[in-house]
Amino acid sequence: MLFHARLPKVFWREAASTAVYVINRSPSAAIGFKTPYEMWNNHKPSLDHLKVFGCIAYAHEKQGKLEPRAKRCIFIGYPSGVKGYKLWNLEEGMPKTMVSRDVIFDEKSFIRNDKIDDHKDWKGKVRAVEI
Numbered sequence: 687m688l689f690h691a692r693l694p695k696v697f698w699r700e701a702a703s704t705a706v707y708v709i710n711r712s713p714s715a716a717i718g719f720k721t722p723y724e725m726w727n728n729h730k731p732s733l734d735h736l737k738v739f740g741c742i743a744y745a746h747e748k749q750g751k752l753e754p755r756a757k758r759c760i761f762i763g764y765p766s767g768v769k770g771y772k773l774w775n776l777e778e779g780m781p782k783t784m785v786s787r788d789v790i791f792d793e794k795s796f797i798r799n800d801k802i803d804d805h806k807d808w809k810g811k812v813r814a815v816e817i
Contacts, residue, residue: 691740746788
């Protein structure tokens with residue numbers, strides 16, 4: 687998932703957490719082609735909210751009539767215990783991680799990182815690339 691999303695290794699924790707989330711909602715032959723989620727909760731999970739890890743996302747923010755209303759982010763997973771999406775904010779001067787329910791996803795666009803080894807170097811070196 688990190689390789690496909692072109693994200694650096696600092697996001698391995700979010701990628702692993704998202705992989706577990708998706709695996710728990712995928713059928714398994716070991717339990718009669720039911721999902722672990724279904725075995726635990728006694729009903730089938732909804733898959734409508736699943737998105738592509740690492741895609742570009744735009745979170746809606748209410749800041750005022752004349753201010754920009756969307757924050758450009760990267761989708762990095764699903765927070766536990768909260769309805770919404772975990773996002774990595776790409777804009778300067780803002781908290782880096784955020785959770786939002788009001789998000790528009792561009793699942794065909796990903797971040798292209800040139801010579802980025804950790805998240806401290808992301809300012810000014812990130813651009814979107816469509817595949």
